[in-house]
Amino acid sequence: MNAEALIRGIRAELDDGGLQGSLLVRDLRTGHEIGLEPDMQFPIASLVKVPLAAVTLDRIRLGELDGATPVEIPPSPISTPGPIGLSRFRHAARVAVDDLLYLSLSISDNVAADLLFGLTPPAEVARRLREWEVHGITARHSMRELGETPAERFDADEVHLAHSLAIGAGTAGRGHPVAQLDVTRGNSGSARAIVDLLQALWTPSKIDSGVAERVRELMGQNVLRHRLAPDFSSDATSWSSKTGTLLNLRHEAGVVEHADGQMFGIAVLTESRVPAVQQPEAESLMARAARTLRDHLRRA
Secondary structure, rough: HHHHHHHHHHHHHHHOOOOEEEEEEEEEEOOEEEOOOOOOOOOOOHHHHHHHHHHHHHHHHHOOOOOOOOEEEOOOOOOOOOHHHHHHHOOEEEEHHHHHHHHHOOOOOHHHHHHHHHHHHHHHHHHHHHHHOOOOOOOOOOHOOOOOOOOHOHHHHHHHHHHHHHHHOOOOOOOOHHHHHHOOOOOOOOHHHHHHHHHHHHOOOOHHHHHHHHHHHHOOOOOOOOOOOHOOEEOOEEEEEEEEEEOOOEEEEEEEOOOOOEEEEEEEEEEEEOOOOHHHHHHHHHHHHHHHHHHHHHHH
């Protein structure tokens, strides 16, 4: 099947499942790539934790921060929401900066990420990305602000109403009355921009090699493996990634490394038209689309 027919089929399959997406798969050795709307801007949710980690580690390398410095964690309640990690702590604690990096990137702990943003604000993360010649990713706000959506105002059995608002209120220009879903106000990026960052972390670039190696290690320790991981993990491959979820948005970006030396950077950014929190079929569709594109490049 040629590339155009393949993309049409993937677009139709995603649409049948209520999804719209920005997808890109790139052979990190050759630069060959294939994608669906790879330059469409999306709010990137927790994917912003990847550049946050890279910039924090670079500041540690430069001596601007000390990874061993303990950070005070106040007792619950904590202003930054989150289903796991430090937001569930019931007592005060102290966690070193380097361990906050693990919590933020490997288990997607929002409190840990915000403590890191307190040391390195979003504007500095965006500036350093430009310095590394990684363009198209904009960090604008903390994870606490990311969590201040209409979903927080509904009881658990009514959260679907927040999803209905998220689905129905967007504009053709990717604007949205919910600030976190507006690509001009929220943390934003495209599949291409995310894969460009992965390329810079997995192949020689302006990012220090030691910094890149540590980010790769942390992404390889990602415990959230329900989305793309089932289609990219095997005894002959390794899958290192980061997920992102916000209301009707479901994302994942990572690198699959094959035993034969092939490496593919993959970014799948999607929004759903289905007002439901749990959508396992959407997760399966995302993985199937990404794997189909990867398989096409492997055969090319």
